[in-house]
Amino acid sequence: MSSALVNVPPRARRGEVIEIKTLISHPMETGYRRNQLGARIPRDIIRLFVCTYNGTEVFRAELHPAIAANPFLVFSTVATESGTIAFQWTGDNGLSATESAAIVVD
Amino acid sequence: MDRETSRRAFLRAAATGLGLGAVITVAPAHATPEAMEDAIRKIVGSSRVSKGRVKLELPPLSENGNTVPLTVSVESPMTPADHVRAIHVFTELNPQPEVVSFRFGPRAGQARVSTRIRLATTQTVTAVGELSDGSFWSASAAVVVTLAACLEDA
Numbered sequence: 106m107s108s109a110l111v112n113v114p115p116r117a118r119r120g121e122v123i124e125i126k127t128l129i130s131h132p133m134e135t136g137y138r139r140n141q142l143g144a145r146i147p148r149d150i151i152r153l154f155v156c157t158y159n160g161t162e163v164f165r166a167e168l169h170p171a172i173a174a175n176p177f178l179v180f181s182t183v184a185t186e187s188g189t190i191a192f193q194w195t196g197d198n199g200l201s202a203t204e205s206a207a208i209v210v211d
Numbered sequence: 212m213d214r215e216t217s218r219r220a221f222l223r224a225a226a227t228g229l230g231l232g233a234v235i236t237v238a239p240a241h242a243t244p245e246a247m248e249d250a251i252r253k254i255v256g257s258s259r260v261s262k263g264r265v266k267l268e269l270p271p272l273s274e275n276g277n278t279v280p281l282t283v284s285v286e287s288p289m290t291p292a293d294h295v296r297a298i299h300v301f302t303e304l305n306p307q308p309e310v311v312s313f314r315f316g317p318r319a320g321q322a323r324v325s326t327r328i329r330l331a332t333t334q335t336v337t338a339v340g341e342l343s344d345g346s347f348w349s350a351s352a353a354v355v356v357t358l359a360a361c362l363e364d365a
Contacts, residue, residue, distance in 0.1 A: 122320035122321055123320075135306070135329070137306045158318065161318065162316070163315075163316065163318040163319055164313070164314070164315060164319055165313070165314040166311055166312065166313050166314070166324070166326075167311065167312040167314075168311055169307065169309045169310055169311060170306070170307065170329070171302060171305050171307070171309070171310040171311070171328050171329045171330075172310065172311055172326065172327070172328060172329070173277060173278040173279070173326075173327035173328055173329050174277070174278070176326065176327075177325075177326055177327050178324065178325070178326050179282075179324065179325035179326070180313070180319065180323070180324045180325075181319060181320045181321045181323060182318055182319055182320055183318055183319075183320040185318070
């Protein structure tokens with residue numbers, strides 16, 4: 106249904122601030138548009154994005170309909186230890202998507 | 212026969228459209244600068260919002276309001292004692308004033324985020340930064356939009 110792409114540097118030095126990019130395919134239907142018959146198209150958006158680093162939350166974004174289709178986010182975190190950076194998107198109509206990436210810190 | 216039904220369908224659709232049009236004139240289809248003020252007030256409470264510290268980067272002219280690149284950042288050491296807790300983005304004239312809220316902790320390293328937003332029309336975008344000492348800072352940017360976002364059919 107939704108497919109996500111994440112870009113995390115595979116290696117980093119300890120304490121380095123790394124940049125993470127995420128993109129997920131999703132229409133982000135605003136709920137303000139109408140179809141040809143004038144009926145309102147129901148809202149279908151991603152409401153929440155959470156990034157966790159070895160289980161600890163490092164960044165979160167609460168999205169509203171004003172976010173463009175296929176939400177794209179670039180943010181940072183500190184490379185503290187080797188492990189997994191996990192991403193979760195949740196939204197309308199029971200949407201829940203997850204993705205993760207491994208990072209080696211030395 | 213076929214022509215007749217399509218005419219009927221068209222008239223019905225037109226009538227529905229008219230009815231909805233009447234509803235729109237009662238309730239405006241977009242927010243107002245006052246609605247944005249209210250939305251900001253809801254986040255900051257009674258605290259004072261000062262200008263500065265927040266850097267909001269948006270193109271001054273956007274050809275497509277459906278996807279406008281936005282970068283927002285706040286200079287901060289991002290230590291447990293002194294970091295940016297959140298950045299909230301608002302618009303004046305979109306259907307609703309809230310755009311996005313980013314939440315950080317010291318683990319974020321730096322308070323800088325990029326994304327793409329929708330703008331319904333030419334308007335001012337405001338970002339409000341919330342610091343760990345409880346202070347609020349803001350920055351605004353005006354964007355001219357030549358193709359408006361998302362209120363028509365795709």
